Amino acid sequence: MNYTPHFGQITRYLPYFCGGAAVSLLLATLAFSGGMVIGLLGAMAKTSGGKVLRRFAGAYVTFFTNTPALVQVYFIYFVLPSCGIVLDSFDAVLLGLTLNSGAYLTEVQRAGFASVRRNEVEAAETLGMSRRQVVWYLVVPHIVRTLYPPLTGQFILITLGTSMGAVFGVEELTGRAFSVNAETFRSIEIFTVVGAMYVVVTILASLLLTIAGRSLFRARVSVF
Amino acid sequence: MPYLELTDIGASYGSKPVLAGVSLSLERGEIASLIGPSGSGKSTVLRVLVGLLTPSGGSIRLDGKPIDVGNTATIRDLRRRFAIVFQQYNLFQNMSVLRNVMIAPLKVKHRPREECESEARRLLAQVGLGDKLHAYPDQLSGGQQQRVALARALALRPEVLLLDEVTSALDPELVAEVLDAIRLLAAEGMTMLIVSHEMGFVREVSSQVVFMADGRTVESGPPAQLLDNPRTPRARDFVGKILRH
Amino acid sequence: MFRALQQLHEFATSYNLLLLLEGGARTLVLSAAGCVCGFVLGFALAVLRHTAAGWLLPARILGVVYVEMFRRIPFLVTLFLVFYAFQALGLDVPVFWVAVASTCVIGTAYLSEVVRAGFAAVPRAEWDAAATMNFSLLQTLRFVVVPQAWRVVVPPAFAFFLSFIKDSALASQIGVVELTFVGKIFNNRGLMPAIAFGSVLIAYFVISYPLARLGARLEGRLALSRAH
Ligand SMILES: Nc1ncnc2c1ncn2[C@@H]1O[C@H](COP(=O)(O)OP(=O)(O)OP(=O)(O)O)[C@@H](O)[C@H]1O
Numbered sequence: 001m002n003y004t005p006h007f008g009q010i011t012r013y014l015p016y017f018c019g020g021a022a023v024s025l026l027l028a029t030l031a032f033s034g035g036m037v038i039g040l041l042g043a044m045a046k047t048s049g050g051k052v053l054r055r056f057a058g059a060y061v062t063f064f065t066n067t068p069a070l071v072q073v074y075f076i077y078f079v080l081p082s083c084g085i086v087l088d089s090f091d092a093v094l095l096g097l098t099l100n101s102g103a104y105l106t107e108v109q110r111a112g113f114a115s116v117r118r119n120e121v122e123a124a125e126t127l128g129m130s131r132r133q134v135v136w137y138l139v140v141p142h143i144v145r146t147l148y149p150p151l152t153g154q155f156i157l158i159t160l161g162t163s164m165g166a167v168f169g170v171e172e173l174t175g176r177a178f179s180v181n182a183e184t185f186r187s188i189e190i191f192t193v194v195g196a197m198y199v200v201v202t203i204l205a206s207l208l209l210t211i212a213g214r215s216l217f218r219a220r221v222s223v224f
Numbered sequence: 225m226p227y228l229e230l231t232d233i234g235a236s237y238g239s240k241p242v243l244a245g246v247s248l249s250l251e252r253g254e255i256a257s258l259i260g261p262s263g264s265g266k267s268t269v270l271r272v273l274v275g276l277l278t279p280s281g282g283s284i285r286l287d288g289k290p291i292d293v294g295n296t297a298t299i300r301d302l303r304r305r306f307a308i309v310f311q312q313y314n315l316f317q318n319m320s321v322l323r324n325v326m327i328a329p330l331k332v333k334h335r336p337r338e339e340c341e342s343e344a345r346r347l348l349a350q351v352g353l354g355d356k357l358h359a360y361p362d363q364l365s366g367g368q369q370q371r372v373a374l375a376r377a378l379a380l381r382p383e384v385l386l387l388d389e390v391t392s393a394l395d396p397e398l399v400a401e402v403l404d405a406i407r408l409l410a411a412e413g414m415t416m417l418i419v420s421h422e423m424g425f426v427r428e429v430s431s432q433v434v435f436m437a438d439g440r441t442v443e444s445g446p447p448a449q450l451l452d453n454p455r456t457p458r459a460r461d462f463v464g465k466i467l468r469h
Numbered sequence: 470m471f472r473a474l475q476q477l478h479e480f481a482t483s484y485n486l487l488l489l490l491e492g493g494a495r496t497l498v499l500s501a502a503g504c505v506c507g508f509v510l511g512f513a514l515a516v517l518r519h520t521a522a523g524w525l526l527p528a529r530i531l532g533v534v535y536v537e538m539f540r541r542i543p544f545l546v547t548l549f550l551v552f553y554a555f556q557a558l559g560l561d562v563p564v565f566w567v568a569v570a571s572t573c574v575i576g577t578a579y580l581s582e583v584v585r586a587g588f589a590a591v592p593r594a595e596w597d598a599a600a601t602m603n604f605s606l607l608q609t610l611r612f613v614v615v616p617q618a619w620r621v622v623v624p625p626a627f628a629f630f631l632s633f634i635k636d637s638a639l640a641s642q643i644g645v646v647e648l649t650f651v652g653k654i655f656n657n658r659g660l661m662p663a664i665a666f667g668s669v670l671i672a673y674f675v676i677s678y679p680l681a682r683l684g685a686r687l688e689g690r691l692a693l694s695r696a697h
């Protein structure tokens with residue numbers, strides 16, 4: 001009951017935490033990029049693939065979206081070595097997060113593809129545009145603009161998801177909170193500061209993505 | 225002393241000024257009509273009167289007493305006296321016709337259920353919907369929905385009825401049935417402020433016509449004068465256009 | 470290969486299966502309790518943000534800050550924050566309840582947004598009509614808004630519950646013996662990791678998949694149904 005918080009001790013760890021935030025963002029960016037590639041392939045397989053491809057993509061999405069990312073990484077981290085593949089903790093977490101986000105991003109991108117209206121395409125074709133022109137000037141911009149807001153949302157979720165790296169000893173923001181906690185025992189202060197840093201980092205990320213999306217793609221996104 | 229008196233009312237939506245000088249007065253038992261071009265602020269005047277929009281200037285007097293528009297208790301009292309029928313009916317989509325009409329007397333005024341129900345049935349029969357008690361709004365035509373809205377407003381036993389273009393969204397053959405319902409009320413001596421584009425009807429029922437343009441009341445007077453001999457150019461222009469049809 | 474089969478045979482004892490079952494039950498109860506609590510508080514927060522009274526303005530601002538904050542803090546960090554907050558307050562709360570409280574904290578933030586979207590789905594016109602008929606905010610909600618908004622609210626709220634069945638895996642890190650923790654127990658007992666974590670993955674799938682199907686069906690049904 002008589003706990004008095006001391007933030008003074010924490011301030012000297014701030015640069016260390018900022019480094020951790022950078023690692024978190026790196027992890028998130030890599031996982032998101034990989035996930036986007038997987039998701040694009042998955043969405044194409046699901047919308048225009050053959051039966052086998054569709055089934056395979058479907059099974060992948062169903063499995064990865066119905067099990068926790070944490071256990072997926074546990075599996076990768078502990079099982080792959082017995083197959084002769086030894087990953088350090090950063091790589092294991094990155095692989096797990098990539099596969100996991102790939103499944104969610106498949107669904108997001110598939111919905112984006114599905115939102116293209118056939119009659120709009122047909123209208124453009126009757127105006128004398130070639131197939132390729134229709135795709136470049138109509139379909140792709142439409143998909144980018146509709147996908148942009150949910151994709152920024154996914155990026156933020158993945159950034160929050162990287163905190164799971166702490167469980168495996170990755171020195172990202174939460175991981176560094178654990179280390180400092182073990183040293184100083186100023187637990188409340190540490191996790192408050194680190195929580196606040198996540199808020200700041202994700203707001204900055206949203207802000208950047210919003211500005212980029214509005215100016216590059218005229219996407220209807222907002223920070224909050 | 226007029227029953228309701230608006231003096232120089234101003235109002236805005238956000239930063240957009242919509243009303244800039246609305247004045248009118250209404251006697252008890254009188255029927256006044258508000259006319260004017262689309263976007264002139266007629267609906268907004270009614271929204272101010274039922275406290276959906278707080279005016280930024282001017283004064284409202286009711287029975288000679290000034291109304292403090294910032295006071296929630298005063299607004300509640302205003303809403304007890306005034307009932308409004310909106311341009312777009314605004315019926316509760318999740319309730320049957322009967323429940324739409326009963327709900328406020330029952331839950332807000334806490335009148336006994338049997339009384340509420342029998343009055344709702346009577347009012348719905350009066351507007352010609354005695355056979356639609358258990359239908360839902362999305363199963364009714366526009367004219368039927370508008371008459372339900374009228375019955376719902378009457379169930380509140382208001383002192384004043386505010387009607388906002390109650391026929392504008394209706395097909396011509398449905399207009400008559402709604403106007404008939406209003407005529408009946410007029411005959412009973414109900415005080416009303418009506419926004420309408422039906423000039424024939426305006427001329428027939430109202431004792432006073434108020435012409436609005438650009439958020440201001442420009443001219444008012446008895447229908448014979450305002451509709452046939454407008455003094456201001458704006459009103460002459462408007463009346464000329466509308467009567468040529 | 471032979472070792473794997475032998476271990477699988479050894480693994481399939483009623484004790485281990487019971488442990489999985491118990492872990493699964495705890496995962497479910499944890500997520501459900503947290504989400505129910507989060508929904509109730511989230512609803513209250515959404516109502517608060519819908520009030521207009523001037524004296525409630527500070528509370529409304531706090532509400533916005535709360536929502537924006539806890540949707541931007543990782544669950545793992547929230548778990549430890551709540552854990553240490555209880556400790557600092559000198560409260561000896563079992564870790565299971567720490568996890569429920571954390572879920573509730575996050576759920577309040579997310580679900581209040583879901584409820585607000587539901588409120589926004591009811592036409593402005595009906596809110597106005599209720600106001601002019603002197604309905605109080607609570608009466609408007611009870612008689613007009615909730616009966617229409619629930620079908621917009623239920624699918625995403627259920628989706629949030631589903632996501633928490635998976636996210637609650639992190640509660641294993643403060644020592645809650647839920648499914649993931651059971652996997653760690655298996656692993657520490659020297660079972661092959663493939664069996665230890667594979668069985669847990671399957672258990673999660675068995676819980677989550679039918680619920681996901683149910684959610685999808687629910688959403689389809691509600692999208693087709695009418696307002697009454
Ligand atoms: N919710 C709102 N937000 C912003 N501006 C509004 C809003 N409602 C109305 N306005 C604007 O206020 C002005 C007056 O609108 P109002 O609805 O009172 O006009 P009106 O005379 O009733 O027109 P009509 O005959 O078309 O119903 C218009 O310029 C309109 O664009």
Ligand SMILES: [Mg+2]
Pocket residue numbers: 266267268311388389
């Ligand atoms: Mg209008």
